[in-house]
Amino acid sequence: MILSHFLVISLALNAGLLYRDYCNGRHKAQDVFSFNNDCKNSSLVTKRDAHVAKSKRAFLETKTQSSSPSPKSLGDIIDLDHLETGTSLAGFGIPMVLVHVRVQGKYSLLLQFCAVLFPNGDPTMYERYWQQMGDKTTVVIPGWKFISYFSDVRSLCWFLEPEFANAVIRLHKLVGNAVTEDRYIVVGTGSTQLFQAVLYAVSPPNASEPISVVSAAPFYSSYPLITEFLKSGLYKWAGDAHKFKKDKPYIELVTSPNNPDGLSREAVVKQDQGILIHDLAYYWPQYTSISSSPADHDIMLFTVSKSTGHAGSRLGWALVKDQEIAKKMTEFIVLSTIGVSKESQLRAAKILSFVRFP
Amino acid sequence: MILSHFLVISLALNAGLLYRDYCNGRHKAQDVFSFNNDCKNSSLVTKRDAHVAKSKRAFLETKTQSSSPSPKSLGDIIDLDHLETGTSLAGFGIPMVLVHVRVQGKYSLLLQFCAVLFPNGDPTMYERYWQQMGDKTTVVIPGWKFISYFSDVRSLCWFLEPEFANAVIRLHKLVGNAVTEDRYIVVGTGSTQLFQAVLYAVSPPNASEPISVVSAAPFYSSYPLITEFLKSGLYKWAGDAHKFKKDKPYIELVTSPNNPDGLSREAVVKQDQGILIHDLAYYWPQYTSISSSPADHDIMLFTVSKSTGHAGSRLGWALVKDQEIAKKMTEFIVLSTIGVSKESQLRAAKILSFVRFP
Incomplete structure (x- = not known):
């Protein structure tokens, strides 16, 4: 039990460090996120209850879109054995990355990365979403x-x-x-x-x-x-x-x-x-x-x-x-x-x- | 000669006072100007040389418009005997009123009222001009x-x-x-x-x-x-x-x-x-x-x-x-x-x- 808590904290730290590296330009955008992002500075990282986040997360999503999930869509579950520090938002466009972990059989939302960065960053990842909305x-x-x-x-x-x-x-x-x-x-x-x-x-x-x-x-x-x-x-x-x-x-x-x-x-x-x-x-x-x-x-x-x-x-x-x-x-x-x-x-x-x- | 100068100054004062009255709401807009104007406060009143003003005044005017002057258009000449304290801008839309006087046979621009008033006024008289421009x-x-x-x-x-x-x-x-x-x-x-x-x-x-x-x-x-x-x-x-x-x-x-x-x-x-x-x-x-x-x-x-x-x-x-x-x-x-x-x-x-x- 203590080990699993330690592991969660350690993974959170790893994810945070990798994300910071990404923001400092040490990784290319596509290494971590699939959308274009000019982020350079501070991050908004939120630790949340998975259930609530899931029920509320998709307020910009249209019915058409939500019926066609992509393989790596918002809120993907990532097993501890295959943990990734970021997950793609392809086909959705909301500037957020959720990382779920499974610890002792129980899923929980470990981290929610917000890629809307400010003041040096730029919410350009929203662009694709609005392009998909057409006229x-x-x-x-x-x-x-x-x-x-x-x-x-x-x-x-x-x-x-x-x-x-x-x-x-x-x-x-x-x-x-x-x-x-x-x-x-x-x-x-x-x-x-x-x-x-x-x-x-x-x-x-x-x-x-x-x-x-x-x-x-x-x-x-x-x-x-x-x-x-x-x-x-x-x-x-x-x-x-x-x-x-x-x-x-x-x-x-x-x-x-x-x-x-x-x-x-x-x-x-x-x-x-x-x-x-x-x-x-x-x-x-x-x-x-x-x-x-x-x-x-x-x-x-x-x-x-x-x-x-x-x-x-x-x-x-x-x-x-x-x-x-x-x-x-x-x-x-x-x-x-x-x-x-x-x-x-x-x-x-x-x-x-x-x-x-x- | 002295009398004519005195008369010009007196008329300028009259015009200014009437314009101030108008701006204070004692006259309806159409009494002085033909366009709608919410002016309430200070005015911009310019005394200009008629020739120069005439040559430069119409930078927003299109060729189509300038070829169809209205009876009371920008820069109308008003004889001293028929002096008016304001003149219509119908068909033009530039927020300005020029008043010309003829003193001893010589025309000159006596006053140029600017109806773009600030901060309580509003340049709504430009609206018609841009409406006429279409799409x-x-x-x-x-x-x-x-x-x-x-x-x-x-x-x-x-x-x-x-x-x-x-x-x-x-x-x-x-x-x-x-x-x-x-x-x-x-x-x-x-x-x-x-x-x-x-x-x-x-x-x-x-x-x-x-x-x-x-x-x-x-x-x-x-x-x-x-x-x-x-x-x-x-x-x-x-x-x-x-x-x-x-x-x-x-x-x-x-x-x-x-x-x-x-x-x-x-x-x-x-x-x-x-x-x-x-x-x-x-x-x-x-x-x-x-x-x-x-x-x-x-x-x-x-x-x-x-x-x-x-x-x-x-x-x-x-x-x-x-x-x-x-x-x-x-x-x-x-x-x-x-x-x-x-x-x-x-x-x-x-x-x-x-x-x-x-």
């Missing part, structure tokens, strides 16, 4: 469209295209990963902009010192850079949430699944004066299991880069409970970029509305 | 496009779509309003983001105090807000350039034609330690006369909101002489939004490439 998600935009700054003057977030908002609500209801009722949707130029919009929105405007921003290590390497690059007097990066001991207001970033380790996360500091931002960019069934209860946090961030792989669209959205925070986030985006590309919103609306959950 | 500027984007973050990894600005860059160069060559040779093109989510990118790029990163940002009054009302909203330690708003007397490094914004008064501008402070940003958003022939020599400044900002009216696309570009500044601007846009919507760039490339200069 269904093609958008046609005439030259006279999107002249106006405004999308819906009645909306708090007046540059949010109603079609995109509806597609976001539909998708969350379908997947069951986040509550949309009694929430304001704020659209952003990617979740990177939305993260900064939240910092602006929740930071006290006239405090004697900038509010601390923390996240439990290991955290997404760009968070400190994004927080610090303008030397804002409103907020400052304060590092690892585990080490935050001040009895003062703070902002905690909870990234779940976490980038770079893929683990599910909860808030760490848990003090009264804390404001939580939940970065749920990877909280989709192709990366992790989805809880039976949809996420119900005050501020939740999502992005099409991770949900459908359209990183080039630079489009994200926030689900925000508090009206004043949503208003100030909108204000940030107006001051930062006077809204968000309507072309990207129109296209994402069509693409998101096509996502199925079998 | 020529329609773009079709399949679902598998723009998965990648990258547009051209060899380019300094790696998220700049080559098609858009080529369209920008072609347009500047066609219009002759700016030098593109030996310049880096940096694309931004509107010129608002590019303005902030320049501030980040040219501010000393480790100075003992933030660098001063100035502009000659009257200046675009959003400049101070955009400069101040994050309380950056890198730069600070320092108001009217005319009043800037410090013998210290500074950044001067030169907006030409200026918003809100439409006048041509040059740098005011003229000290050795100054860095100039030329905001040339309105430096297009539908707003002003174009000099015989293209603008040749170190940092020049443009936007499709003003050049073609596609404000909803949130797309601008900078022409930058210095490589290090262009690199740091790119870095800002990566940290701010990880690039710029590729859908917007693709569409703008097509629209810009359709612009003709008869």
Whole structure:
């Protein structure tokens, strides 16, 4: 029993090291994965219960496709005697590799590699999936469209295209990963902009010192850079949430699944004066299991880069409970970029509305 | 002679006041202009030489259209005895109203009203023009496009779509309003983001105090807000350039034609330690006369909101002489939004490439 546990841990380490080697370019892409991938940097590795992952994993899969599995398809079972450190996704296109092991006759999901790498990597492996979808998600935009700054003057977030908002609500209801009722949707130029919009929105405007921003290590390497690059007097990066001991207001970033380790996360500091931002960019069934209860946090961030792989669209959205925070986030985006590309919103609306959950 | 000058000034004042009334909603749109316009705020009013304006004004006009003038078309001559404070643009669609006067038998352009109003106004009057163009500027984007973050990894600005860059160069060559040779093109989510990118790029990163940002009054009302909203330690708003007397490094914004008064501008402070940003958003022939020599400044900002009216696309570009500044601007846009919507760039490339200069 102890030996088998040791073996599982050892294999996980081997797999992780090989994957890291791959990402560092020591192996060619086809040595480990069958899809083209420009990954260069950190990985998102998730250890999950096999049953839940299996039931939720194929939300982008169509019925036609799921009826024709390839020899090496998503969730293949690999015996310990024939363990491979990666498995092909040919014919599917979801940027994830599951490795199952059989230990003492019992199958379990050992590792789930996410190949959507960030910031130096690129979700190009989604491309094949969307190519296979043909013309269904093609958008046609005439030259006279999107002249106006405004999308819906009645909306708090007046540059949010109603079609995109509806597609976001539909998708969350379908997947069951986040509550949309009694929430304001704020659209952003990617979740990177939305993260900064939240910092602006929740930071006290006239405090004697900038509010601390923390996240439990290991955290997404760009968070400190994004927080610090303008030397804002409103907020400052304060590092690892585990080490935050001040009895003062703070902002905690909870990234779940976490980038770079893929683990599910909860808030760490848990003090009264804390404001939580939940970065749920990877909280989709192709990366992790989805809880039976949809996420119900005050501020939740999502992005099409991770949900459908359209990183080039630079489009994200926030689900925000508090009206004043949503208003100030909108204000940030107006001051930062006077809204968000309507072309990207129109296209994402069509693409998101096509996502199925079998 | 003195009386006629007084009369011209008085009429200009009347026109300005009536236009302001219109913008404040005291007159219905059709009372002054024949096109729909949501203008609410500041105006861009330019006093120009009629001859030059006439020769350059119609860069968006096609040959078909220019051969069928409407009774109240661009540049109508209005006799002093029948002076109107606005004139229709029916059948043309360029968001500008020219008012001519005849004083002692000599015609001259008294006022050129620009109806592209910002930030509360909206260039919706461009819509009709693009509708008349039919399908020529329609773009079709399949679902598998723009998965990648990258547009051209060899380019300094790696998220700049080559098609858009080529369209920008072609347009500047066609219009002759700016030098593109030996310049880096940096694309931004509107010129608002590019303005902030320049501030980040040219501010000393480790100075003992933030660098001063100035502009000659009257200046675009959003400049101070955009400069101040994050309380950056890198730069600070320092108001009217005319009043800037410090013998210290500074950044001067030169907006030409200026918003809100439409006048041509040059740098005011003229000290050795100054860095100039030329905001040339309105430096297009539908707003002003174009000099015989293209603008040749170190940092020049443009936007499709003003050049073609596609404000909803949130797309601008900078022409930058210095490589290090262009690199740091790119870095800002990566940290701010990880690039710029590729859908917007693709569409703008097509629209810009359709612009003709008869």
